Amino acid sequence: MSVAMIEIDGASMHYGAVHAVDDVSLRVEAGQIFGLTGHNGAGKSTLFKMMLGILRPTLGTIRIRGERIERGSPLSVRRGIGYLPENLALYDNLSGLETLRFFARIKSADARACEGLLERVGLVDAAHRKVREYSKGMRQRLGFAQALIGRPSLLLLDEPTNGLDPVATRTFYEALDDLRDDGVSVVISSHLLSEIEPRVDSLAIMANGRLLAHGSVAELGRTAELPARVRVELRPDAIERIDRAVSDAGFGPTIVDGHRLSFEAPMTRKVPLIALLASLGDAISGFEVTDPTLEDVFLRLSHRGADA
Numbered sequence: 001m002s003v004a005m006i007e008i009d010g011a012s013m014h015y016g017a018v019h020a021v022d023d024v025s026l027r028v029e030a031g032q033i034f035g036l037t038g039h040n041g042a043g044k045s046t047l048f049k050m051m052l053g054i055l056r057p058t059l060g061t062i063r064i065r066g067e068r069i070e071r072g073s074p075l076s077v078r079r080g081i082g083y084l085p086e087n088l089a090l091y092d093n094l095s096g097l098e099t100l101r102f103f104a105r106i107k108s109a110d111a112r113a114c115e116g117l118l119e120r121v122g123l124v125d126a127a128h129r130k131v132r133e134y135s136k137g138m139r140q141r142l143g144f145a146q147a148l149i150g151r152p153s154l155l156l157l158d159e160p161t162n163g164l165d166p167v168a169t170r171t172f173y174e175a176l177d178d179l180r181d182d183g184v185s186v187v188i189s190s191h192l193l194s195e196i197e198p199r200v201d202s203l204a205i206m207a208n209g210r211l212l213a214h215g216s217v218a219e220l221g222r223t224a225e226l227p228a229r230v231r232v233e234l235r236p237d238a239i240e241r242i243d244r245a246v247s248d249a250g251f252g253p254t255i256v257d258g259h260r261l262s263f264e265a266p267m268t269r270k271v272p273l274i275a276l277l278a279s280l281g282d283a284i285s286g287f288e289v290t291d292p293t294l295e296d297v298f299l300r301l302s303h304r305g306a307d308a
């Protein structure tokens with residue numbers, strides 16, 4: 001098997017009785033946008049800090065590109081990682097450009113790239129304004145530019161869209177796609193499941209320090225065994241006939257809402273249900289298919305985790 005970008009093996013971080021991260025094993029392949037999701041306090045930030053070697057795991061190991069991460073890890077490994085912490089401390093009296101130059105010095109990176117980075121995050125016009133005058137979204141974009149200093153091959157971004165408006169959020173994800181096209185691997189944490197769902201190649205769901213599941217959105221959907229919902233709009237006189245035909249074929253349950261019927265089918269039987277409905281003729285005037293969302297998957301898996 002090829003070397004993973006990140007390989008976490010049985011990693012735990014315990015603060016006394018608090019198990020911030022608890023026996024997490026995870027593999028992130030190179031060249032992916034990988035999402036780390038979970039509710040507040042699930043352990044996402046702690047796992048990031050462990051991946052960076054800021055925190056030493058109580059148990060387990062973490063490898064980046066095959067190199068074990070620990071405090072005092074080789075600079076060559078750390079230099080290849082760009083990190084946007086959840087709350088990046090910025091100096092209010094520095095301008096945006098001075099801020100990036102300051103971080104470039106700390107990272108021993110080429111400061112000449114800083115102007116280009118400001119352009120990349122849409123802050124070139126604010127380059128010489130003091131950070132104290134920046135809005136929350138501008139600070140967040142400056143933080144993102146800071147993570148890109150030194151052309152890292154791995155980006156660890158903790159809640160990067162916090163404070164961004166919808167347009168800035170879209171621009172941010174477009175920038176991530178470009179970075180992935182350039183071969184950069186990205187791990188992004190968020191508790192905004194609907195935002196992250198269409199934008200990651202695969203993801204992990206954490207709750208109370210534990211990993212509930214990981215894989216592509218489709219794989220997680222299968223793991224959660226949630227049904228697809230199909231809603232049809234009908235001529236009133238056809239309701240009974242179609243309800244019977246669908247339940248005779250083994251689908252259900254059916255919900256009747258005026259002249260609409262809703263059916264549920266396991267994802268593996270969604271297409272046969274649609275084919276059956278399509279064969280039932282012109283009594284059907286409208287059609288809507290809803291696959292389970294990541295939010296549904298998360299809720300189902302969290303409940304299972306709590307019941308275990």
Ligand SMILES: Nc1ncnc2c1ncn2[C@@H]1O[C@H](COP(=O)(O)OP(=O)(O)OP(=O)(O)O)[C@@H](O)[C@H]1O
Binds near residue numbers: 038043
């Ligand atoms: N230094 C610490 N000492 C004790 N407990 C801690 C410490 N740091 C984190 N924790 C606890 O570990 C758990 C995980 O916290 P963490 O910040 O990793 O979660 P998170 O998923 O990033 O949450 P959020 O989405 O709110 O940022 C929480 O219960 C938190 O209170």
